[in-house]
Each structure stands twice: as structure tokens, then as C-alpha cells.
Amino acid sequence: xxxxxxQAEQPAYEALGLTESEYELICEKxxxxxxxxxxxxxxLLWSEHCAYKHSRKLLRRLxxxxxxxxxxxxxxxxxxxxxxxxxVAFKVESHNHPSAVEPFQGAAxxxxxxxxxxxxxxxxxxxxxDSLRFGEMDSERSRYLLDGAVRGIGHYGxxxxxxxxxxxxYFEAPYEHNCLVNAMCVGLAKREEMVRAAAAGIGNAVVLxxxxxxxxxxxxxxxxxxxxxGDGDDAKRPTVQIGDPFEESxxxxxxxxxxxxxxxxxxxxxxxxxxTSSAGEMASAGGVGIDLDVERVPLREPGMEPFEIxxxxxxxxxxxxxxxxxxxxxxxxxxxxxxxxxxxxxxTDSGRIRVLRGAEVLxxxxxxxxxxxxxxxxxxxxxxxxxxxxxxxxxxxxxxxxESLLALLASPNVASKRxxxxxxxxxxxxxxxxxxxxADAAVLALPEADTAIAVSIDGNGRRVACDPHRGTIxxxxxxxxxxxxxxxxxxxLTNCLNFGNPERRAPAWQxxxxxxxxxxxxxxxxxxxxxxxVSLYNEGPDGPIYPTxxxxxxxxxxxxxxxxxxxxxxxxxxxxxxxxFTPSLAGSELAKQRGELKAxxxxxxxxxxxxxxxxxxxxxxxxxxxxAHDVSDGGLACALxxxxxxxxxxxxxxxxxLTEARGLSPEEALxxxxxxxxxxxxDPAALESLADDGVSVLLFGRVGGERLEIAAxxxxxxxxxxxxxxxxxxxxxxxxxxx
Amino acid sequence: xxxGVVQFPGSCDERDALRACxxxxxxxxxxxxxxxxxxxxxxxxxxGFSYGDYLRGGAIARFSPVMEAxxxxxxxxxxxxxxxxxFQVLCEAGLLPGALLRNEELRFVCxxxxxxxxxxxxxxxxxxxxxxxxxxxxxIPVKHGExxxxxxxxxxxxxxxxxxxxxxxxxxxxxxxxxxxxxxxxNEIGNVLGLxxxxxxxxxxxxxxxxxxxxxxxxxxAREGGP
Numbered sequence: 001x002x003x004x005x006x007q008a009e010q011p012a013y014e015a016l017g018l019t020e021s022e023y024e025l026i027c028e029k030x031x032x033x034x035x036x037x038x039x040x041x042x043x044l045l046w047s048e049h050c051a052y053k054h055s056r057k058l059l060r061r062l063x064x065x066x067x068x069x070x071x072x073x074x075x076x077x078x079x080x081x082x083x084x085x086x087x088v089a090f091k092v093e094s095h096n097h098p099s100a101v102e103p104f105q106g107a108a109x110x111x112x113x114x115x116x117x118x119x120x121x122x123x124x125x126x127x128x129x130d131s132l133r134f135g136e137m138d139s140e141r142s143r144y145l146l147d148g149a150v151r152g153i154g155h156y157g158x159x160x161x162x163x164x165x166x167x168x169x170y171f172e173a174p175y176e177h178n179c180l181v182n183a184m185c186v187g188l189a190k191r192e193e194m195v196r197a198a199a200a201g202i203g204n205a206v207v208l209x210x211x212x213x214x215x216x217x218x219x220x221x222x223x224x225x226x227x228x229x230g231d232g233d234d235a236k237r238p239t240v241q242i243g244d245p246f247e248e249s250x251x252x253x254x255x256x257x258x259x260x261x262x263x264x265x266x267x268x269x270x271x272x273x274x275x276t277s278s279a280g281e282m283a284s285a286g287g288v289g290i291d292l293d294v295e296r297v298p299l300r301e302p303g304m305e306p307f308e309i310x311x312x313x314x315x316x317x318x319x320x321x322x323x324x325x326x327x328x329x330x331x332x333x334x335x336x337x338x339x340x341x342x343x344x345x346x347x348t349d350s351g352r353i354r355v356l357r358g359a360e361v362l363x364x365x366x367x368x369x370x371x372x373x374x375x376x377x378x379x380x381x382x383x384x385x386x387x388x389x390x391x392x393x394x395x396x397x398x399x400x401x402x403e404s405l406l407a408l409l410a411s412p413n414v415a416s417k418r419x420x421x422x423x424x425x426x427x428x429x430x431x432x433x434x435x436x437x438x439a440d441a442a443v444l445a446l447p448e449a450d451t452a453i454a455v456s457i458d459g460n461g462r463r464v465a466c467d468p469h470r471g472t473i474x475x476x477x478x479x480x481x482x483x484x485x486x487x488x489x490x491x492x493l494t495n496c497l498n499f500g501n502p503e504r505r506a507p508a509w510q511x512x513x514x515x516x517x518x519x520x521x522x523x524x525x526x527x528x529x530x531x532x533x534v535s536l537y538n539e540g541p542d543g544p545i546y547p548t549x550x551x552x553x554x555x556x557x558x559x560x561x562x563x564x565x566x567x568x569x570x571x572x573x574x575x576x577x578x579x580x581f582t583p584s585l586a587g588s589e590l591a592k593q594r595g596e597l598k599a600x601x602x603x604x605x606x607x608x609x610x611x612x613x614x615x616x617x618x619x620x621x622x623x624x625x626x627x628a629h630d631v632s633d634g635g636l637a638c639a640l641x642x643x644x645x646x647x648x649x650x651x652x653x654x655x656x657x658l659t660e661a662r663g664l665s666p667e668e669a670l671x672x673x674x675x676x677x678x679x680x681x682x683d684p685a686a687l688e689s690l691a692d693d694g695v696s697v698l699l700f701g702r703v704g705g706e707r708l709e710i711a712a713x714x715x716x717x718x719x720x721x722x723x724x725x726x727x728x729x730x731x732x733x734x735x736x737x738x739x
Numbered sequence: 740x741x742x743g744v745v746q747f748p749g750s751c752d753e754r755d756a757l758r759a760c761x762x763x764x765x766x767x768x769x770x771x772x773x774x775x776x777x778x779x780x781x782x783x784x785x786x787g788f789s790y791g792d793y794l795r796g797g798a799i800a801r802f803s804p805v806m807e808a809x810x811x812x813x814x815x816x817x818x819x820x821x822x823x824x825x826f827q828v829l830c831e832a833g834l835l836p837g838a839l840l841r842n843e844e845l846r847f848v849c850x851x852x853x854x855x856x857x858x859x860x861x862x863x864x865x866x867x868x869x870x871x872x873x874x875x876x877x878x879i880p881v882k883h884g885e886x887x888x889x890x891x892x893x894x895x896x897x898x899x900x901x902x903x904x905x906x907x908x909x910x911x912x913x914x915x916x917x918x919x920x921x922x923x924x925x926n927e928i929g930n931v932l933g934l935x936x937x938x939x940x941x942x943x944x945x946x947x948x949x950x951x952x953x954x955x956x957x958x959x960x961a962r963e964g965g966p
Contacts, residue, residue, distance in 0.1 A: 151846075154847050158751075158788075158847055158882070158884070159749070159751075159788045159791070159792075160751070161750075161751025161752065161787060161788075244791070245788070245791070246748070246749050246788060246790065246791025246792075246793070247791075249748065249749050249751075249788075249791075250748050250749070253748075337748065338748055421849075422848055422849055422850055423846050423847045423848070423849070424847070424849060425751075425847075425849050425882045426849055427849065427880055427882065427937075427940050427946070427947070428751050428752055428755065428786075428882070428940075429754070429755065430754075430755045430758055430939075430940060430943065430946055431946070432946055433945055433946055445945060445946065560945060561945060
């Protein structure tokens, strides 16, 4: 941002991020100029982060309906029915800019925020996942950000007792200045105890529950998330919120008990823009007004200005609507949990948000203007003429296949992320059937609903950068493939759209094409989008980040005892490739390492992939396969290596059937990437019987031995499994060299 | 047999412990402000971050009202099992020797570990390997940031000579730099046991191993064979 220093002439609204025409519109809606309190509130609710002013029109394209949808977009989180009177709520949200400024607290409060979104519905959080992006690992800044973010996620998730069961991490230069920290939370709720976030009942009390309100995070999420990062970001550190997982743990238990006792009419978390947005959104959703008295808000420090109280982003706070005669009971239960609570206002029939200090009126705005009045903008997309990102050669083009495989396995994008996920409690709650790395998706048992769910989060920004439309379709397919590997059928999708500055043409084009791809893939798979988040203005001095739509899927599997693992288990088992997988080097990890990235991805046959996904899901459910692993980063050779390394047993594979059937070069077959490929192992007859109309199954190898032996026409490699494992497990060592 | 599982604000694994105990008998939660343990046959202090643990693991929880009752219960010979944060609380309360420091690598660690039980001939908590020459290891997960068992050398010698080491990490599996690979210790009488690994997360083949049940069974045995 460039406003620092020289803004003597700059009007206040501009310093707060509003345009002149937006300011005029506010004056028109108020019938006068806003005072300071009102201007502060408008500037936050009309920020990109709160108003989605550059994305809302696009998001209307996404399919949101489905038989199993209990709550869709617009609520604190989406939710799907899992039977037996139970629902699973979930959402992914970004905390990118705070994490780029202060990674530990940025990531920690990202986790805290998404947890509150889920328990605001009355759902007990049962799992967390994270999708992280950093610059290349040889950058000291990237290692600092990675270390801080991983510690922050662990600090919050571990302390509050919600398992972190999955996630992904990619390292790419365009994220060097603007890392991405997306956190997803999954919760379980009794359908009848779920609440919506709409204020209702004129005369009902507004009760603020949880931590006291301080000056931390004034304009944090909304200011940081609605403009580009740049020089002087260190000065923004005070706008990053500070997390307190213990406070949230008490708040969580307290809110769930309040809801179980049916003491609340509705509940909403305080996130970006604090009291302003939660009161505004609750009033808007309920079609009512709310009066708030800043004098009754418990403060962390004296002398806070009314506008600071209204926009503070202090963490671990919730806003509840309570019938007046129940307020006493609510306060008593909060006392039991040693969490703060104060009646701070009332629901009115005015249709206005009024900010009071005792009897004095400090602000008075129509809810409609404040919450829904922000103008929505059309993008002006234009496809860039060429590859707008850089290239860096790390692997010579003439490297042999063995050298290439070891380089790919050791690449931080492909390598095992054990270093990170061992810092997370992945088992608290006693539901985790498949822990990180043991399968392609995490599996959680839901004994109370007599079923199980699988969850995965995916999104390869580099491939989306090559082709935003096809790359986004691939991200959804990849996530669905991960679910299929454990026998799960997708019920609903959440997404976080991380993009650059939408006011520039190239990022606008990326966003437009990505949303089109997301809609297309969801429609093809029959999966509704039940919620999500948009994070724009993710740019550094060198330009935008890779466009990064992150998708999270929740799927159902009826019998958690029948989930395949992702690794080879029995010597002598046959190995097969199932699916229409037709890989190419475009956008691949190998192309990146060779410095050969350029625009364009191979076309995707979504229907053929869908059929393959269903075939694998059924095969896993029927116990027809021992292992199932989808082919993604680093291609087939890396997928085979991963199944072998984790299983501790080698394999011998001949890719000739694949090169012949799909007309591939050895290199494409070994290291090419693309959707629609599954590596299966098991009884050869059982694998062969999976072939069907439209489902291709190529038997091409055997499990056994202590080497990785892969032949592809005139190329072949033979590597001791231990060497492959050493390369693949090298991430932590590279991070913390052993002495 | 009725198990009481203590719940502090900030406890994380109390529901898991409750579930594990209920596989072996009746079980109920005991609120941290409760001083009444009547009817309870064995107490479990579960894992988590009691009162946030911002000062030091268990440093505040030891002053809670329920811990007065637990101390009396233990003094009367009642079996007490402290898991992870519960182990820290018992050390802070002086009911077990030693202390738990931050992991050697200064990072939280969550992974499966093999434990070697050490019994003593007359011991409460002596597991099935007493009197046998082969020792069966138990596969049980650890997950903690402050789990490095520490005591001065002389104290460690004393702990060993009195047979107070209950579990050691199998060779090469010490996840946190604990002195002498110690994963769990018991008090001198043998009715109070603390360990960093989480037996309550090893009671169901679906989510891992069932080896943790042996530790709960040993605690139950301490009741039956106890004073």
C-alpha cells in the first residue's frame, strides 16, 4: 500500500479504503455524512473481506442445492445430513495476510476463527485441516513463515483438543511475500440443536460471551485482507489478533452447553470487523434492528474509543440473542465455565444498528445500508498473453529417470509432510480411523450416527496458474479422488478462493475462469457448494500469487472398517492403474524443476474421471482392493514410490501397457501429471474384475522386494527403497539440519 | 467398578478417557471444583491443557479443589492414573516423582510409540509380564510438547531402585529426550501411576491398537489387589 506518509490531503474515507463513489453512496443512504464511528463501521463492512464486492456476482454461478444440504452459503458454515438425526458442519477460511505479517498468531487465530464458525451452529468441532502455501524452501523467510504457521496451528488446535487430521503444503516462489494459510474445520451436530445466525424477537437481549474486548486487531482481518501486502507490513503487526486457545476451549464448551439447554435464540461468532459485522449480519439475517451500548462491553483496557470497541477483532468472542427471562441462566452458565458474559444490547424493530453510550446515540445506520448496501463490482478480466510467472531451473533437462525421481521425491511439494503433521494432535476425540499419510483422505468414525466421514483438502495453485479453468476442475477431481481411495462419496464442498488483486485484469481473469471450473466440476460430480471464503489482493512486489482455489470435501462411508490404506501391504499383490489417466508434463512438478512452466494444461474428461471415481469407491467399499492411492504431484512414479515407502515394501512395475494405450512417452508416463489415475494393489483377479465399460484397468506390476523397479519402454529405473525413502522423508532434515 | 475422570477447564482428552474407562466398568466425569469422590473406585486425570497451561503443564491444576480430594484418595490407597497433562499435574502435586520438561526438540510431537512395561513382583500396576522372561511391548500414541521426564541423577537412581519406573520407550523410540527413556512412573506404594503416552487412545482396533486397555486393566487391578 502506498498511503503511508504523504496523505495530508487524503480524506478519511480513502485512508479507510473506501472509494469516493462508495463514500457518496454512504452519504446518500444515510441522508447525511457519517460520523467517525459510522465511517469506521461502514469502511469495514464495505471492505472486500466483508462485502465480497468483487466476487459475489461470480459466486452465484456455483451449485448450492442438494438433498443432503442442511445449511448452505450465508450461514457461519455449511452443513450436510449424515443420518440418524446428525449433521456435519464444515467450512474453510483464509488467514493469509495476518499470517504473512506474523505467522504464529496469524495461523493460530485462523484456526480459532474457523472453530468458532463451526460451533456457532451448535456443532462440536471434530477435525481440522490446513492448506498452506509458502515461497521456496531455500528462502529464509519461507522457512520462518512455515515454522511459525505450523507452530501456530498446533498451538491452537492441540490446546483446544480438536484433532488436525489432514492438509497440504506447497512451496512456490509466487507465495514468497504472500503466504497462504487456509484452515478448515469439521463439526458434528444434532440437527435439532443447530441454530442459525439470525437475530429474532423484538426486545430480546444481545449478550456478548467470551473474552474481553481490547485494542488488538483493530481492523485486522478486514484491513489486512482487503489490500495488497507491501513495504511497512511490520507496522501492521499490531493489527494481527492474538489467540488464546484456553479462552476458546471454555467458550466452546460453554456455547455448546447453552445450545444444548436451548437457552439461545441464535449465535454468531465475532470475526473480521468484530461487533460491527456480527451484530450487523445477525440483524440483517433476521430483518430486525440492534441497539448496542459500548459502555456495557467488558474492556481489556481503559480509555477505548467507541469506534475501537465496535471494530476490535479481539478473539474468542461470540454474540448471542437471548430471551430476557433467560439472561440470568445464560450468565450463570458462563460463570460455571469461567467465561465472560455481558448483556450489551437489545433486538429492536427499527431495522437500524444503533451504537449507544448509555443514553447518548453515537451512531445510527440502516442495517440494509451497512450490511447489504455495498456496491458489487463486475470484474474486467483479460487473459494474459503469456506465462506471467517466472521459471527456475533446478534439474537439468538431461537428468536421467533415477535422478529425476529422487529429485521429485525430495522436492518439498512431493516429500512427506510428516515433519509438520507430527506437530499436530491428530487423534484426540477417538474418531481418527485414518491418520495423516496412512491414506489419501482422513477418515473419522461417527459412532453416534452409525457412519463415518472422510475429509480432504486440495488445490494445486501452479496447475491453476497454467490453466485456471482446467486447473480448478482438477483440484475438485483430486479431492474427490482422495475420498474415493477410502471409499467415501462426497456430500458437500467448501472452498477458499485465494487470488490476486481483482481490480487487475489477469487476476480477474484467473478468478473468473476458476469459478467457472469450480461450478462445472461440482455439477459434474453432483456435489453442492455449502460454504466458502474468498481471499483477494494476495500479491507481492513481483505480482499476484498463483491463483489458488482450495477445495475441501466431506464424504460419507458407511463402514469405517472397510477403508483401503494408501500403501502397499502384501508382497505378491498385483498393482494396477485404474482410470482415464493421460498424463502430460504441462504444469507438472518435473516441468517446474526443469524451469519449463508455461500456460496450458491438457484437456480433462470429467465424465470419465467421475466414472473411475465411482469404480474405486465401490471397489474399496467391497474390499476388492488392499490399497488405493491417487496419482498427483510428481506423477505415477512418485505415486508408486509413496505407496511402497509408506508400506515398507518395494515393487516392480512395467508401464508399457500405459504408454501403449495412451500414446505416452516414457517421461510422460513416469512423471506426467493429470487427473483420473489411481494406483491400486490387491488380488490380481479382483483388480482385473474392476474393468468395465468406461473403466480402464491396466495391470502392470507386483508388490515385493526392497527396490523400486519401474520400466517405461526404453527407460527404466531401479532404486533401493531405502534411498527413495530417504529422499521422500528429507523435508524435516532440510528444515533443521541434524548436527 | 466406578471410574472418575477429572475435568478441568482446558482438558482435552476427558471424553476419550471416559470412553476407555467405560469399556471396563462405569465411568463419570468429575468437575474440577468437586471435592467429593465418594463411590469412585479409581481416578483418571486426563490429558489436555488444564487452565490453559500457559505457566507450566499442571502448575495451576494442582491447586484446584478436586486435587485436594485426589490427594486424599491416593493417600487412602485409591488407584490414580494420570495421562499426559494428568501426569504433569500429579508431578506438580508431589504425588509422583520427577518433572516433565519441554521436549528436547522444542516441538509438539504426535506419533505411535512402543512402550516396555516394567513390573515389580508385588506391584500394583504390575502388568502381565511379571514373572515372565519375555516382555511384550505396548503400542500407544504420544502427543505432547512438554513430555521430557526429568529428575536429578540421584533421584533417578532412587526411582529405579524402588521399582518406580512403570514404562519405558522402546529403544530408539524416545520421542522427547526423557531421562533413561522413562515414559511413566508410579509412586512408592504403587497406587498412583502417571505416563505421557495416551492409553485411552489405544482401546479400539479401528483407531489404532488396543494395547492401552492393559494399562487401564492394571489400574483396575491395583484397586482389587490394593490396600
